[in-house]
Amino acid sequence: MSLANAHPSPRYVTLAREIADEIARGVHPEGARLRTEIELSAERGVSRATVRAALRRLEELGLVSRRRRSGTHVTAGAPRRQRSYAQSLAGIDDLLQYAAETERRIIGVEPIVADDSLAARLSVRPGSRWLHVSGLRVPPGGSGLPLCWTDSYADAEAAPRDLERRLQDGSFRGLIATLLAERVGRPIEEVTQEIRAAGIPEGAVAQALQAEPGGHALEITRRYIDPSGAPLAVTISLHPAERFSYTTRLRRMRAAETPSTEG
Numbered sequence: 697m698s699l700a701n702a703h704p705s706p707r708y709v710t711l712a713r714e715i716a717d718e719i720a721r722g723v724h725p726e727g728a729r730l731r732t733e734i735e736l737s738a739e740r741g742v743s744r745a746t747v748r749a750a751l752r753r754l755e756e757l758g759l760v761s762r763r764r765r766s767g768t769h770v771t772a773g774a775p776r777r778q779r780s781y782a783q784s785l786a787g788i789d790d791l792l793q794y795a796a797e798t799e800r801r802i803i804g805v806e807p808i809v810a811d812d813s814l815a816a817r818l819s820v821r822p823g824s825r826w827l828h829v830s831g832l833r834v835p836p837g838g839s840g841l842p843l844c845w846t847d848s849y850a851d852a853e854a855a856p857r858d859l860e861r862r863l864q865d866g867s868f869r870g871l872i873a874t875l876l877a878e879r880v881g882r883p884i885e886e887v888t889q890e891i892r893a894a895g896i897p898e899g900a901v902a903q904a905l906q907a908e909p910g911g912h913a914l915e916i917t918r919r920y921i922d923p924s925g926a927p928l929a930v931t932i933s934l935h936p937a938e939r940f941s942y943t944t945r946l947r948r949m950r951a952a953e954t955p956s957t958e959g
Contacts, residue, residue, distance in 0.1 A: 706749075707742055707746050708742075708746045708747075708749035708750045708753065709750075709753065709797075711740060711742060711746060711747065711750040712749075712750040712751075712753040712754055714740075715730070715750065715754060715759075716754060716757065716759055719759055719760075719770055719772075719773060720773060722773075724770045725770065725773075726770050726771065726772065726773055727769060727770060728769065728770045729767050729768065729769050729770075730751075730760065730767065730768040730769070730770065732767065733747045733748060733751070751768055758771065758772050759771065759772055759773075797836065798833045798834065798835065798836065798843060799833070799834050799835070799836060799837075799869070800831055800832070800833060800863065800866075800869060801831050801832040801833075801834055801842075802829065802830075802831040802860075802863050802864050803830045803831045803832065803900075803904065804828075804829075804830045804831075805827065805828070805829050805830075805859075805860040805863065805864075806827075806828050807825065807826070807827055807828070807852060808825075808826050808827075808828045808849075809823060809824070809825055809826075810822055810823065810824050810825075810826060817932075818849055818919075818927070818930045819919060819927065819930075820849075820927060820930070824851075825851075825852035825853070826849040826850060826851065826852055827849070827850040827851075827852050827855045827859065828847065828848070828849055829847075829848040829849075829850065829859075829860075829863065829872065830845070830846070830847050830848075831845075831846060831848075831863075832844070832845055832846070832904055832905070833846060833933070841905075841906055841907075841936075841939060842904065842905050842906065842939075843935065843939055843940060844905075844933045844934055844935040844936075844939075844940065845901050845904060845905055845933070845934045846931055846932065846933040846934075847931070847932045847933075848872050848929060848930070848931045849929060849930045849931070850872050850873075850876055850928070850929045851876060851926075851927070851928050851929065853880075854876040854877075854879060854880045854882070854928055855876060855879075856875065856879055859872075859875070862875075871920075871929075872929050872931075873920035873928055873929040873931075876928045876929055877920075877922070877928060880928075882922040882923070882924075882928060883922065883923065884920045884921065884922060884928065885921055885922055885923045886921050887918055887919065887920055887921070888918070888919045888921060889916065889917070889918050889919075890916070890917040890918075891914065891915070891916050891917075891942070892914075892915050893912070893913075893914065893915070894913045894914070894915035894934060895910050895911065895912065895913060896908065896909055896910060896911045896912075896913050896934065896936065897909065898910075901934065905934075905936055907936045911936060911937070912936075912937040913934050913935055913936050913937055914934075914935045914937060914940060914942065915932065915933070915934050915935075916931075916932075916933045916935070916942075917930065917931070917932045917933075918930070918931050918933075
């Protein structure tokens with residue numbers, strides 16, 4: 697799958713935004729009961745799974761409450777102040793959506809050459825050139841505490857010269873990997889991901905995150921791989937434990953039917 701050509705907004709996100717906008721405009725006042733999943737599915741022309749995912753997103757924002765047998769009711773006219781982020785990963789679109797739903801704050805941008813230690817950590821060649829972008833991800837509107845500290849490493853040969861300016865002025869808000877892939881025509885074939893428990897280091901990172909040094913955190917390393925197997929970008933994100941939850945959906949694969957050999 698090409699990440700560069702992936703749609704930035706999954707249908708359930710678009711539907712959630714539509715309903716949230718209707719709630720904000722008073723179409724569905726506080727206390728009102730929304731239509732059932734079946735009714736919304738028929739009305740909006742989407743699957744029940746899409747409706748269910750959209751309602752779950754609205755619930756995460758504090759706009760609705762859902763209870764078995766009593767249905768879905770509007771609980772607020774605007775999203776509550778966001779203190780944490782719940783990410784669900786079913787595909788590449790969800791990575792794009794995380795970038796769309798949060799804001800980036802750049803701390804620094806600098807060219808680097810990967811020494812042996814960094815090369816091993818990124819799984820890249822020692823001596824290779826990268827553009828190191830450090831910064832924070834924060835909730836929409838900048839409300840609440842930072843969600844994570846991220847060190848992004850972009851292939852220096854693929855990075856546009858004005859990358860730093862576009863990141864600093866906010867003219868580009870998406871994943872850095874998509875920008876690189878589009879510029880050099882090397883689509884992202886796959887994204888590898890490693891998750892491990894970590895501690896919040898002392899110094900600038902703890903201060904920027906407004907977190908206690910040594911506190912529990914979740915470290916997620918993602919490598920955006922092109923068709924040749926080379927990484928276009930690598931990101932290492934550190935999430936304070938209480939501000940982030942992560943869900944992965946696993947589905948059973950059906951065995952392919954075996955063609956008949958009878959003559």
